[in-house]
Amino acid sequence: MTEVLQLIISGAIQGMIYALIAFGYNLTFSTSKTINFSLGQIVMLGGVTGYILYIDMQSGQLSGLPFIVPLIGVLIIGALAGAVVHKTAVEPSLKFKSEYTWILATLAVGIIIKNGVEQLWSTGDFRMLSPLGDNVLRFGGVGVYAQEILIVIVSLAIVCGVEMFKRRTIYGKAIQAVSEDKATASLMGIPEKFVITISFMMSASIAAIAGLLVAPLTFVSASMGTVLGIKAYSVSIIGGLESGFGPLVGGLILGISETLTARYISTGYKEMPGFIFLIIVILFKPNGLFGKKIIKKV
Amino acid sequence: MKTAQLTGTQRTIKILQLLLILLPFTLPLWVESQYYVQSILGRIFIYTILVVSLDLVVGYIGDISIGHAGLFAVGAYTMGILNSTAAANAGSTMTMFLEWPFLPSLIVAVIVTGFFGFLLGFPSLRTSGPYLAVTTIAYGLIIYTFINEQEGLTNGTKGITMAPLNAFGYNFNDNKFIWIVYPFLLLVMYFKSNLSKSFWGRAFEAIKFSNIAAESSGISKVRYKLTAFVMSACIAGLAGALFTHLDRYIAPNTFSMDFSILALMALIFGGVRSTFGNIIGMALVVILPDLFTWFKDYRLMVFGLLLLLTLFFLPNGLAGLMRKHFPKLFEKPKPIFTPSDRSQIEFKMEECKDGHTPLVLDDVEMRFGGLVAVNKLNLKVHPGTIHGLMGPNGSGKSTTVNVITGLYNQTTGQVNAFGKSIGKMKPHERAQMGIARTFQNLQLFGDLTVLENVQVGLHKHYKSSFFSVLMGLPSVAKEEKEKQIEAYRLLEFVGLESLANEQAKNLAYGQSRRLEIARAMALKPKLILLDEPAAGLTTLEINEFNQIILKIKSAGIAVLLIEHHMDMMMKISDEITVLDFGKKIAEGRPSDVQANPEVVKAYLGAEGAINA
Numbered sequence: 001m002t003e004v005l006q007l008i009i010s011g012a013i014q015g016m017i018y019a020l021i022a023f024g025y026n027l028t029f030s031t032s033k034t035i036n037f038s039l040g041q042i043v044m045l046g047g048v049t050g051y052i053l054y055i056d057m058q059s060g061q062l063s064g065l066p067f068i069v070p071l072i073g074v075l076i077i078g079a080l081a082g083a084v085v086h087k088t089a090v091e092p093s094l095k096f097k098s099e100y101t102w103i104l105a106t107l108a109v110g111i112i113i114k115n116g117v118e119q120l121w122s123t124g125d126f127r128m129l130s131p132l133g134d135n136v137l138r139f140g141g142v143g144v145y146a147q148e149i150l151i152v153i154v155s156l157a158i159v160c161g162v163e164m165f166k167r168r169t170i171y172g173k174a175i176q177a178v179s180e181d182k183a184t185a186s187l188m189g190i191p192e193k194f195v196i197t198i199s200f201m202m203s204a205s206i207a208a209i210a211g212l213l214v215a216p217l218t219f220v221s222a223s224m225g226t227v228l229g230i231k232a233y234s235v236s237i238i239g240g241l242e243s244g245f246g247p248l249v250g251g252l253i254l255g256i257s258e259t260l261t262a263r264y265i266s267t268g269y270k271e272m273p274g275f276i277f278l279i280i281v282i283l284f285k286p287n288g289l290f291g292k293k294i295i296k297k298v
Numbered sequence: 299m300k301t302a303q304l305t306g307t308q309r310t311i312k313i314l315q316l317l318l319i320l321l322p323f324t325l326p327l328w329v330e331s332q333y334y335v336q337s338i339l340g341r342i343f344i345y346t347i348l349v350v351s352l353d354l355v356v357g358y359i360g361d362i363s364i365g366h367a368g369l370f371a372v373g374a375y376t377m378g379i380l381n382s383t384a385a386a387n388a389g390s391t392m393t394m395f396l397e398w399p400f401l402p403s404l405i406v407a408v409i410v411t412g413f414f415g416f417l418l419g420f421p422s423l424r425t426s427g428p429y430l431a432v433t434t435i436a437y438g439l440i441i442y443t444f445i446n447e448q449e450g451l452t453n454g455t456k457g458i459t460m461a462p463l464n465a466f467g468y469n470f471n472d473n474k475f476i477w478i479v480y481p482f483l484l485l486v487m488y489f490k491s492n493l494s495k496s497f498w499g500r501a502f503e504a505i506k507f508s509n510i511a512a513e514s515s516g517i518s519k520v521r522y523k524l525t526a527f528v529m530s531a532c533i534a535g536l537a538g539a540l541f542t543h544l545d546r547y548i549a550p551n552t553f554s555m556d557f558s559i560l561a562l563m564a565l566i567f568g569g570v571r572s573t574f575g576n577i578i579g580m581a582l583v584v585i586l587p588d589l590f591t592w593f594k595d596y597r598l599m600v601f602g603l604l605l606l607l608t609l610f611f612l613p614n615g616l617a618g619l620m621r622k623h624f625p626k627l628f629e630k631p632k633p634i635f636t637p638s639d640r641s642q643i644e645f646k647m648e649e650c651k652d653g654h655t656p657l658v659l660d661d662v663e664m665r666f667g668g669l670v671a672v673n674k675l676n677l678k679v680h681p682g683t684i685h686g687l688m689g690p691n692g693s694g695k696s697t698t699v700n701v702i703t704g705l706y707n708q709t710t711g712q713v714n715a716f717g718k719s720i721g722k723m724k725p726h727e728r729a730q731m732g733i734a735r736t737f738q739n740l741q742l743f744g745d746l747t748v749l750e751n752v753q754v755g756l757h758k759h760y761k762s763s764f765f766s767v768l769m770g771l772p773s774v775a776k777e778e779k780e781k782q783i784e785a786y787r788l789l790e791f792v793g794l795e796s797l798a799n800e801q802a803k804n805l806a807y808g809q810s811r812r813l814e815i816a817r818a819m820a821l822k823p824k825l826i827l828l829d830e831p832a833a834g835l836t837t838l839e840i841n842e843f844n845q846i847i848l849k850i851k852s853a854g855i856a857v858l859l860i861e862h863h864m865d866m867m868m869k870i871s872d873e874i875t876v877l878d879f880g881k882k883i884a885e886g887r888p889s890d891v892q893a894n895p896e897v898v899k900a901y902l903g904a905e906g907a908i909n910a
Contacts, residue, residue: 226555286425
């Protein structure tokens with residue numbers, strides 16, 4: 001029983017990371033109606049930047065800087081990357097009617113980021129240390145790393161904070177207005193392009209923070225973001241791209257299914273249930289579990 | 299009908315092209331280097347087959363697939379498992395070696411991969427764009443995981459080694475490998491080119507451009523999309539099966555998502571829907587890293603940049619660039635029609651003779667959540683009459699049309715056409731029964747010519763089988779010519795014959811409206827629904843339109859006319875139904891309806907009605 005509980009809790013924490021990144025996908029989808037396929041690489045950029053600023057690469061020990069430095073560094077890198085993706089890939093793509101232009105353009109930016117990090121930094125795997133140490137906290141029989149508790153707290157804080165920002169502040173309302181109807185928002189004097197750029201910067205910062213948070217649990221490497229990005233995107237689709245709390249539910253489903261499969265079937269197959277579930281959701285509820293149904297008008 | 303004669307230069311170009319196509323066959327005879335012929339050229343050929351496969355889905359159907367490496371893997375591993383020998387895989391964890399000969403293994407590999415493509419096709423029916431892209435990624439990753447983990451079948455990460463290739467009692471190793479690969483590439487290219495020129499290619503294009511307009515022309519989205527996916531998968535499987543013998547070794551790492559993206563890049567560099575583009579794109583992707591060794595480490599970065607530049611500055615790829623600068627090389631003969639063509643096929647419309655009422659709506663109700671868009675509507679359209687349907691904005695006219703054509707399924711009530719209940723039929727089935735429609739917000743296929751748009755409308759009248767189309771049999775060409783003339787006659791009917799070879803997106807507004815009618819008439823309908831055909835037209839144009847509609851009526855076709863223009867409605871309708879807030883408020887002859895106080899109230903408001 002404790003074992004199952006342990007697996008569920010570990011899975012749920014993993015799921016929080018997916019949900020956090022998925023939240024980033026949803027943020028830009030709502031304003032620009034595009035998906036940033038390079039977000040996984042921005043997660044990696046966050047992890048790598050955090051590592052460079054926090055750990056001494058030669059010794060693998062703390063470099064002595066306080067954790068606030070990598071935190072701010074990651075936020076800046078994320079915001080920059082978001083702006084770059086929007087300006088170089090998404091905005092020029094929207095001039096073309098076809099969907100595949102922006103899908104491929106954001107994929108291309110992702111490839112450039114990944115290959116760039118491999119060449120300019122390293123192709124190796126590195127161990128990131130948690131600012132909270134390696135202690136395992138015990139609750140009954142269930143063990144949890146301090147870092148994992150941090151993940152849950154920060155993820156929930158970010159999701160709630162952004163939702164509050166969107167609902168309560170005038171700037172957040174501008175974002176929502178652009179999501180509802182770009183043309184009308186623009187006519188009401190909202191700088192539509194600027195709002196979209198901001199949403200990309202927010203989304204990418206969130207992804208970069210996710211990379212920093214997850215780094216101590218995995219390894220830091222140039223390839224750490226690829227699968228993470230795809231899984232988080234699956235979570236977005238499962239939950240519904242236009243849904244607020246859908247990603248949380250999707251993240252929990254995917255995370256828990258992974259730990260359970262890894263334990264009871266095989267670690268090699270741990271990603272299978274999530275992907276199969278994704279295909280099933282697409283077949284039966286193409287707009288996600290909590291997505292709105294769209295009526296096509298002719 | 300005649301096609302343009304070849305000029306002297308064009309003939310020279312043709313001969314040079316033919317020689318160029320034959321050249322690779324001779325390479326094994328006079329080139330020693332195995333590296334450049336077997337390894338590089340063989341790789342380009344095999345990967346190009348994969349690009350052709352991807353082009354079918356991306357270029358023709360318009361869906362992005364980032365999972366084709368998975369299909370490629372299925373083909374490769376099927377070949378590996380069937381064809382490999384125990385001797386070549388000493389010490390592996392594989393438990394069975396079937397040691398089949400090459401050709402049967404190849405055929406089975408193609409069929410098995412086709413089945414996987416069939417499965418991949420289903421999500422594409424439900425969704426598209428970014429949703430489908432992630433589904434294809436997931437699909438690719440599932441296959442990738444499977445070949446990694448099923449060690450008994452695939453030897454896991456250690457891969458499968460192949461024995462030297464023997465086929466047809468002959469040895470095809472070294473450079474002679476080209477003799478196996480190249481004919482398959484030519485065959486696949488030939489199939490694709492035949493398909494794209496035919497009504498199949500137009501059906502793909504129609505689905506890509508507008509699902510709804512394609513279905514309304516009687517094209518089944520399910521059938522054509524699934525066929526495209528199965529065919530694409532078969533070709534990817536063929537490429538995979540051939541790939542197994544390229545390095546005589548396969549391992550899971552080759553078939554990762556990166557490879558899917560690489561193939562997509564090659565496709566975009568070269569340009570979609572172009573034979574030339576498919577080859578040149580892949581050739582670049584294979585040769586560039588080989589030419590510049592320093593480039594190897596940075597190749598993904600450079601390819602990424604190239605991809606961005608291609609997307610934004612050369613949306614049609616290198617092939618598009620070539621087409622722009624050397625139009626002669628790519629010119630396709632355009633049909634030219636002569637007066638004698640007109641006598642060949644008589645233009646006639648089908649009459650509705652079977653005595654059934656073309657359309658009966660029985661208490662039809664359509665709800666969207668709490669909104670009742672159409673409320674208990676009863677409507678009867680009689681054969682050979684023009685039935686007007688009018689009402690203020692938002693009164694449910696277009697919803698009614700969408701219920702009749704099957705875009706929406708009514709919440710309650712009965713929809714009957716020609717004596718049959720059609721309420722549960724798919725849009726394309728209703729179109730095939732003889733219900734045609736035009737669209738209020740123009741749904742023409744912009745990249746196709748005016749003539750081809752009408753040919754899409756003629757779709758259900760094409761009889762050639764899929765295989766005769768693939769093989770490019772003469773009967774297919776003959777049918778195509780007949781249909782072109784038929785389409786031309788329809789263009790004459792609406793007065794657009796002089797624009798037959800113009801792209802539809804270049805038409806003026808009034809011309810587009812006429813083309814909509816020609817395309818709907820191509821279905822040879824017994825009932826035609828005209829959804830605001832005169833919206834935005836001048837008085838002069840409206841008068842011409844009236845003549846066209848009256849001609850349709852005189853052929854015995856029932857017309858349901860949805861219109862705002864009172865004059866037009868009053869002049870040509872035999873009977874008029876007026877809707878307001880989804881409810882029928884008046885029905886009868888035009889003069890009766892015009893005098894009806896309810897109607898005046900709906901249009902002018904209660905106050906206006908008093909003053910009127």
